[in-house]
Amino acid sequence: MPFAERDAVRIYWRLEGEADKPALVLLNSIGTDMALWDPAVPHLLPAFRLLRIDTRGHGASDAPAGDYSLALLAEDVVAVxxxxxxxxxxxxxxxxxxxxxxxxxxxxPERVAALVLICTSATMDAGAWQDRIDKVRAGGTAAIADLAMQRFLSPSFAAAQPAVAESVRRGLVSMPDNGYAGAGAAIRDMQLASRLPELRVPTLVAVGDRDVSTPFAAHGEYLIAAIPGAQMVRLDCGHLAPLEAPVSLAAALRGFLHPNASVGEAAATLFEAGLRNRRRVLGDAWVDRSLANRTPFNAEFQAMITRIAWQEIWSRPGLDDRTRRLLVLAITASLGRWEEFALHVRAGLTRGGFSRDDLKEVLMQTAIYAGVPAANTAFAEAGKIIAEIDR
Incomplete structure (x- = not known):
């Protein structure tokens, strides 16, 4: 594990990507570690060499006691x-x-080529942060976990992705109390607001439309007004944008930092992301056969389906994979798209995507709303696949 050491404090870092790509440093929020960026990394790696850092007090970095300052934490980044x-x-x-x-x-300024400021602020309520620090030092991070989770994730995302929400909470509760309290002091004591007009690097401010911690009003709008030439992008997410909107955030970063990047490069990134979803849902064997059967005539169509259907739609946070699979079955049966129906029945039953009882209930519902003939054929087609699986 690579560490940079400053005054006997070790800071953990990870470097990924090709050496000839431009460097992009990714920094996490308080209460999270570099894993915050995991969903966005696949969409950034084709364009950047990524340096991720566990902020002092977080993740695998050391968590010394006492108050930290923004200057101290910035010096850690330089050391890394x-x-x-x-x-x-x-x-x-x-x-x-x-x-x-x-x-x-x-x-x-000589170390910074550009800034992307995501769901952040130049000024926060010092009293509120002192109260939070006091609670952590008295009762640990568990004492503020409920409050933090309400401010981390939008309610709709937390409800749709309970496993992700639980992972975020678990990481917060398990982090060192000294680390959270020390970093909280850096937020409490920051002196950025009056200095923002001195910034002279290209700056993008990314605002989450569902962010209640640092919303556009009084936070994002202040950064836009105070930083010379700052641009803005709005994202449909809560405070932890890399978790809730990884594709949109990565696209904003690439568009801002590489405005002349080719459309082909962006399409390739979306294709690779879609291919991962396709493999997850349908399995490697089927996807490998499909790729092997591409021809010059259909290759562009296959690529388009992978980018749009499998990346854009199957990666949306609103529904889980099981629900999407069952919807596909109902729709393909209703429309008589039996090739697609059979594909998803076989994949779902063999890959644990849904149970036979789930399949039966979907087809019963289809009989009522799409007609008995459609459901009759669907039961027959599904029965053939079940018999093959049983054999």
Missing amino acids: MDAAGIDQAAIAGVSLGGMIAMELALAC
Whole structure:
């Protein structure tokens, strides 16, 4: 595990991507570690060399006692960049990470090529943060977990993705109390607002439309007004944008940092992301056969389906895979699309996507709303596949 050490404090970092790509440093919010960026990484790696850092007090980095400052945390980032051999990079930070990024750009502008400030702010309620710090130092991070989770994720995302929400909560509760309290002090004491006009690097401000921690009003709008030449993008997400809107966020980063990147490169990124979803749902064997059967005549069509159906639709957070599979069965049976129906019946039953009872109930519902003849054929086609599976 690579560490950079400053004053006997170790800071964990991870470098990924090709050496000839431009460097992009990714910083996490308070209460999370570099895994916050996991959903966005596949969409960023084709364009960037990614340097992720566990902020002091978080993840695998050390968590010394006492108050931290933004200046201290920015110096940690410089130390990691030195250890990774990176002289200059674009810096993208979520919440606390965005605050560190601004401090770094003000203190060491020669190290910063551009800023992407995600769901962050230049000024917060110091009293509220002192109260949160006191609670953590008295009762641990569990004492503020409910409050933090309400401010981390939008209610609709948390309800649709309970496993992700639980993972975020588990990471928060298990982090060192000293780390959270120390980083909270950096937020409490930050002195950024009056210095923002001094920023002279290209800056993108990404605002979450469902972010209640640092909403556009009084936070995002202030950054836009105060930072010379700042641009803005609005995302349909809560506070932790890399979790809720990884594709949209990655597209915004790429569009801002690489405005002249080819359409073909972007399409290739979406294709690879869609291919991962396709393999997850249908299995490697079927996908490999499909890819092997591509021809010059149908290859562009297959690529389009992979980008749009499997990446854009199957990666949306609103429904889980099981619900999407069952909807596909009902729709394909209703429309008589028996090839697609058979494909998803076989994949769902053999890959644990749904049970035979689930399938039966969907076809019973189809009989009522799409007609008995459609359901009759669907039962017959599904029965053939079940018999093959049993054999």
